[in-house]
Amino acid sequence: MSTALMPTSTDRNEWTDEEAAAVEAAGLVFVHQYGERKGEKVLAPRPVIAKFMHISEKTGLDPMARQIYCIGRFGQDGLEWSVQTGIDGFRVIAERSKQYAGQDEPEWLTKDHGWVPAFVKELHGDHPLAARVKVYRHDWDRPMVGIATWDEYAQTTRKGDLTAMWKQRGPGQLAKCAEALALRKAFPQDLSGLYTDDEMQSQTVDVGESEAEGEQVRRPRRGMTTLADRARAAAEAEARTDDAVAAEFEAQVPEGADGVESAGDGRMEPGVVDADVVGEWPCSNCGRPQADDEGGICGLCEEQIEADMSAGEEQGS
Secondary structure, three states, X not given: XXXXXXXXXXXXXXXXXXXXXXXXXXXXXXXXXXXXXXXOEEXXXXXXXXXXXXXXXXXXXXXXXXXXXXXXXXXXXXXXXXXXXXXXXXXXHHHHOOOEEEEOOOEEEOOOOOEEOOOOHHHHOOOOOEEEEEEEEOOOXXXXXXXXXXXXXXXXXXXXXXXXXXXXXXXXXXXXXXXXXXXXXHOHHHHOOOEEHHHHOOOEXXXXXXXXXXXXXXXXXXXXEEHHHHHHHHHHHHHOOHHHHHHHHHHHOOOOOOOEEOOOOOOEEOOXXXXXXXXXXXXXXXXXXXXXXXXXXXXXXXXXXXXXXXHHHHHHO
């Protein structure tokens, strides 16, 4: 692995100019692209840098060759960092294990419930239901199978439309997700905790445990979502009772306010939320107000980021 330029210390004060440049090239520096903060650079936190250096050393992947990299994305709680690699990085790790015995060509599940070796829209519909890949090891009698479903991995914009990459190359993107699943199952010692970029954009974010319920709370990542994310959100919204809505409202209204004035009679009613009272947070990217979650990004920035990501994926394909 070409790590000569990467620093050996996580303390930025000990880095040379060359090492600082290598850190930035590895994706550990986020650069704002829009709004008043355009051009501003944010270095990844020290624990993120340490994790990245450890995984790079463990996997033997080359950050300078972009076999592995770090990326910052805006999420529910602001800027979130993840260590990722492309599917080629997974293949390199599998090959180095000396136990990799190849894989079968991907297959796609059609709406007729049959698996086909090539998905053709004119014959099989707009998109496959799932994709699967079988990976073999020399020391195993049976292959390890990875199956990725369309609803869980197909990425959508805020408006619910497929992203440009998934609209143009959906079957191929889904096959890469299935291959990554199969490779990680076949080589857990080497690939545990490591995800491809195609997978990471559809993951949810752990936000800790509820002290009252003692349950693990998960929220969808801001920006790119999947069809399944939207279905789960719709089901959760439908299940909410009037009491739950009122309780949430009371928790959000500033101290001293009993509610929001309703139209016509001047009374204050819970459950009628005014953007001037709650919900107007600045976009984490450009700073403009946007009625959504605190730490989130506005629709304009999300659309621009999605367009830039699609353009970058096109260049890397």
